[in-house]
Amino acid sequence: MTAPPREDRRQALHFAMTAFALSLRWISPPQAAAMAGAAIALNWVILPLIGRDLRRPGDPYVDGTRLYPVAVLLLVLFLPAPSAAAAWGVLGVGYAASNVIGRRFGRPPFLGRSDRSLAGTAAFVIFGGSAALLLGSFVAARTPDIHAVTASFAAAAAGSLAEFVPRRLRLDDNLPIAVAAGAVLFLLN
DSSP: OOOOOOOOHHHHHHHHGGGGGGGGGGOHHOOOOOOOHHHHHIOOOOOOOHTOOOOOOOSSSSOOHHHHHHHHHHHHHHSOHHHHHHHHIIIIHHHHHHHHHHHSSOSSSSTEEEEEEEHHHHHHHHHHHHHHHHHHHHHTOOOOHHHHHHHHHHHHHHHHHHHTSSSTTTOOOOOHHHHHHHHHHHHHO
16 A cells, blocks of 8 residues: 555654754754754744644644654753664654554554554664664764664664553653653663
C-alpha cells in the first residue's frame, strides 16, 4: 500500500528537524533552550496564525507538531548536550523510521496492537539507536565505545516501548518517547 504523501512529508520533517541536534556541539544550554522556545512559538502560535497548521485531520490541538519542540526543550534543559542529542535522535529518526517502515511493511502486528508492527518497532530501534549513537558521539566529540552503543540502543528500545503508552492516555507519543529515551540515557551515562 502506498503511503499518503502528506504523511510522508510529516515524517520527513520529523526526521529533518533532528539535524538541529548537531548544533548542540557548539551552542550553550541556554542557547539550545532559546532555540527550542522559538520552535514552540513557531509551532503553537505562528504556523496556526498564517494558516499552516500541520495537524492531521482529527488530531487534537496538542498534537505531535506542538509537542515535538516541547520534548526537545525538556531534553536540552535536563540532559547534558550529548545525551540530549542522542535522545533527540531517537525521537526524530527512530519515530520517523518506524512510521514509514511500519506503514509499508506493517505485518505482523506487534504486542497485540494493530497500529504497531514488528517491522516498524524494529526500524525504530535500529534507526533510532544508530542516530542516537552518531549524534551523541558527534556532540561529545568522541569516538563511540561499547558503552555508547549499549546506551544508544537501550534508549531507542525504551523510546519504541514508550510509543505504546499514549494510546491509553490520549497523549501524543513525542513526549513519552523523548522522556523514555532521555531517562535511559540519564541513567546509563
